[in-house]
Amino acid sequence: MTQPPQPPNEPPQGGFGAPQEPPAGGFGAPQDPPPGGFGAPQDPPPGGYGAPGTPPPPPAQPPGPPQNAPYGYPQTPPQSAPGYGYPGQQPGQPGQPGQQPGYGYPTQPMQPQYQQQPYQQPYQQAGGSGAGGGKKLTAQMQIIIAAAVAVVLIIGGGVWFASSGGDDSDNETKGGSAGTSQGGEQAADGAGKEKAPDNNKAKVGFQLPAPEVADYTDVVGSWITDKAYVKTGVNQIVGYDLTTGAQLWTIPLPGQVCAATKHVSKDNKTAIAFEAAKRTGAKDYQTCTEVGAIDLTAGKLLWSKSVQGSNAGDDKVRFEEVTLSGTTVAAGGTDGGAAFDLADGTIRWKPEVSAEGCYDMGYGGGGGLVAARKCGSYDDPQVTIQNLNPLTGAPVSSFKMPAGVEYAGIVSTKPLVVAADVGDTAGDGSSISDFFSIDEKTGKLRAKIPADADKYAAQCGSTEVEKCQQVVVGNDKLYLPTEEHDDSTGSDNTNEIVSFDLATGKSTSDRADAGDSYTMFPLRMDGGNIIAYKMPPYDKGGRIVSINGSTFEETLLLENPSDESVRDAESSFSADYAEILYGDGRMVISESTVSKPTSSSLDEKSYLAVAFTTK
Known part of the structure; x- marks a missing residue:
C-alpha cells in the first residue's frame, strides 16, 4: 500500500552555515596530538566481536567461490543509526539510543552461512569423492594436477581468490591505472577514469560539523564538481x-530539502524538491511541493515550480522523490508524477x-527516464514499468510486474x-526478492x-x-x-562482490573478496570498472x-587513516544511510x-560530512 512520506522536523531559525575552518582540536587538525590522543593504541572491548586476538591457524584449504545463486536508502532513519560494521540491525529498524556497540562489534556474530551451504570448488580435489575417489595418487600425478589447477586459476582471471588470513592489501594492485588490468584487458563498458595515485594513503581533507536541529531533519543531497563539494544544509544548499x-556560496531556500537526485547534467546542473x-x-x-534546478558551478537556484494536479484537487501536488534524465526533471509520489524542463522549469x-486509478509513483533517471506506475485497487494493485520519452512522457515500452508487487x-x-519484493517474500527489510532485467526498447523480460x-545484501527503499x-x-x-560471513580467521566477518549476467540471469565467475575483517559494497560504475567502499575493522x-x-x-585507490579519532569519525556514519562520494583521489562521506x-x-562529535584526500 502507498504510504505518505514521513515528514522531517523543525531546525532552529537562521539555518545552518558551516564554519569556514574546522573547529579547533578537530580530528583533522594538523597539530600534534595530546598525550594518549588519537593514534594511541587502545585495547578493544574484552571479547568484542572482531577483536584482534590470536587467530586460529588458517584452514588447510582456502574457501572457494559461492554456489551459483543470484544476487538505497530507506526513507526513515533509525533514531540512533549504528556505525559501520554493525550487522545486528535490519534496514529501517530503529536503534537504541545509548546502546550502540563499538565500531566493528556487532551484538551477535553472523551465522556462518557459507559453511552451512559450502562453496562449490572450481575443481575436483585429488582423492575426493569423484571418480576414483579414495585412490592414492602418485607423486607424479599430484604434480600434474597441481600444475593444471594453477593454469585454471590463472585463466580464470579472478574466479577464485584465497583468503590469506592476513592483510588483504596483497590482493589489491598498488600502482598503475585502475582502468585496465596488468594484462591491459578492459571491460565491455571501457576503461575507467579513476587512476591509482602515487600515494594512496589518505589524510583528512576537511570536516563539517552537523547543524543544530530541533528534531530529525533531512539533509539528503551531495555532489562533487571539479572545484566544490556541495551539500544540503538546513533551509539551504552550500x-x-x-x-x-x-x-564558497550558499543557496537559501524557503524550506527544507526533502528529495534530491544524484544525477548531474554535463554542465553541472541537478534537481531537488523542497x-x-x-x-x-x-x-x-511542511509539505514537499516545490521542485527546482540548481547550478552546482555558479551556486544558484535556476528556478522553482509547483503544480496542481487532478489527483490532488486544488492543492499542490506532493512529491517524495525527484530525478534527472537529459534535460528533463521528473518528480513523483502518491499524488502522481510531473516533469519539467531543466533549463527554465517549463512543465512537460x-x-x-485516470479511470483505473493510475499514477506515477516515481521515476528512474540517468541514461533514460523510466516510470514505476501503479494502477488498480488498494487490494489488487498492478505495477507497470514504463520506459518514457523524456520530452513528452509517452511510453516507449511497458512491462507489467508480476502479481504481488506493490512497489x-x-x-x-x-x-x-528493476528490483521488487514479490509477495513480501524478502523477509529481511531489503525490499528485494528478485531483480528483473528488461529490454527497455520492447518491454520484454530478459531475465529474472x-x-x-x-x-x-543490496537494498531499496520501501x-x-x-x-x-x-x-x-x-x-x-x-x-x-x-551477506557477511566468517572470514578465514573465524574471528571476524568478510564478504564478496559478485555479478549476474543480465541476458541470462545466471551468476558469473566474477568474485572480488573484501579480505579478512573487511566488508565491501559497490558505490558506482567507472566505465566498465566498479568503484567500491571497504568498511574496515575497528x-x-x-x-x-x-x-x-x-x-x-582490485586496485587500491584510497585508504583512510587508522588514527582512533579519525576512525571514530568515519564509523559514526551508518552505511545504510550515509552518502559516499569518490572522485579523483577524494572521498567524502556525509549524512x-x-x-x-x-x-x-552530548559529548560525542557529530559531523555533517568528512572528506579524505590523497592529494
Whole structure:
C-alpha cells in the first residue's frame, strides 16, 4: 500500500552555515596530538566481536567461490543509526539510543552461512569423492594436477581468490591505472577514469560539523564538481571548497530539502524538491511541493515550480522523490508524477485523473527516464514499468510486474533493471526478492534474478522508486555484495562482490573478496570498472578500490587513516544511510539526515560530512 512520506522536523531559525575552518582540536587538525590522543593504541572491548586476538591457524584449504545463486536508502532513519560494521540491525529498524556497540562489534556474530551451504570448488580435489575417489595418487600425478589447477586459476582471471588470513592489501594492485588490468584487458563498458595515485594513503581533507536541529531533519543531497563539494544544509544548499572546506556560496531556500537526485547534467546542473515554507516548531511539518534546478558551478537556484494536479484537487501536488534524465526533471509520489524542463522549469506533464486509478509513483533517471506506475485497487494493485520519452512522457515500452508487487525500485534505466519484493517474500527489510532485467526498447523480460536474502545484501527503499543502494549495473551485468560471513580467521566477518549476467540471469565467475575483517559494497560504475567502499575493522581506516570489470582485479585507490579519532569519525556514519562520494583521489562521506543529540551522545562529535584526500 502507498504510504505518505514521513515528514522531517523543525531546525532552529537562521539555518545552518558551516564554519569556514574546522573547529579547533578537530580530528583533522594538523597539530600534534595530546598525550594518549588519537593514534594511541587502545585495547578493544574484552571479547568484542572482531577483536584482534590470536587467530586460529588458517584452514588447510582456502574457501572457494559461492554456489551459483543470484544476487538505497530507506526513507526513515533509525533514531540512533549504528556505525559501520554493525550487522545486528535490519534496514529501517530503529536503534537504541545509548546502546550502540563499538565500531566493528556487532551484538551477535553472523551465522556462518557459507559453511552451512559450502562453496562449490572450481575443481575436483585429488582423492575426493569423484571418480576414483579414495585412490592414492602418485607423486607424479599430484604434480600434474597441481600444475593444471594453477593454469585454471590463472585463466580464470579472478574466479577464485584465497583468503590469506592476513592483510588483504596483497590482493589489491598498488600502482598503475585502475582502468585496465596488468594484462591491459578492459571491460565491455571501457576503461575507467579513476587512476591509482602515487600515494594512496589518505589524510583528512576537511570536516563539517552537523547543524543544530530541533528534531530529525533531512539533509539528503551531495555532489562533487571539479572545484566544490556541495551539500544540503538546513533551509539551504552550500558549496564548499573541495580542498579546504571553506564555504564558497550558499543557496537559501524557503524550506527544507526533502528529495534530491544524484544525477548531474554535463554542465553541472541537478534537481531537488523542497518544502514551501520553513518549519516553526519541532513538529511543524511542511509539505514537499516545490521542485527546482540548481547550478552546482555558479551556486544558484535556476528556478522553482509547483503544480496542481487532478489527483490532488486544488492543492499542490506532493512529491517524495525527484530525478534527472537529459534535460528533463521528473518528480513523483502518491499524488502522481510531473516533469519539467531543466533549463527554465517549463512543465512537460503533470498528474492526470485516470479511470483505473493510475499514477506515477516515481521515476528512474540517468541514461533514460523510466516510470514505476501503479494502477488498480488498494487490494489488487498492478505495477507497470514504463520506459518514457523524456520530452513528452509517452511510453516507449511497458512491462507489467508480476502479481504481488506493490512497489518497485529502478536500479538502472540503461540497461533497464528493476528490483521488487514479490509477495513480501524478502523477509529481511531489503525490499528485494528478485531483480528483473528488461529490454527497455520492447518491454520484454530478459531475465529474472532471484535474490536470496540469506546470500545477498543490496537494498531499496520501501516505497521510493530510485532509492536502491549497494548495487550497480554495468557491462550488461548486475553487481552486488554477498551477506557477511566468517572470514578465514573465524574471528571476524568478510564478504564478496559478485555479478549476474543480465541476458541470462545466471551468476558469473566474477568474485572480488573484501579480505579478512573487511566488508565491501559497490558505490558506482567507472566505465566498465566498479568503484567500491571497504568498511574496515575497528582498528583501521576504510578503503576505496576499483575492481576491473574484465578481470576483477582490485586496485587500491584510497585508504583512510587508522588514527582512533579519525576512525571514530568515519564509523559514526551508518552505511545504510550515509552518502559516499569518490572522485579523483577524494572521498567524502556525509549524512542524509541529522537529529537532535540524545543525552547519551552530548559529548560525542557529530559531523555533517568528512572528506579524505590523497592529494
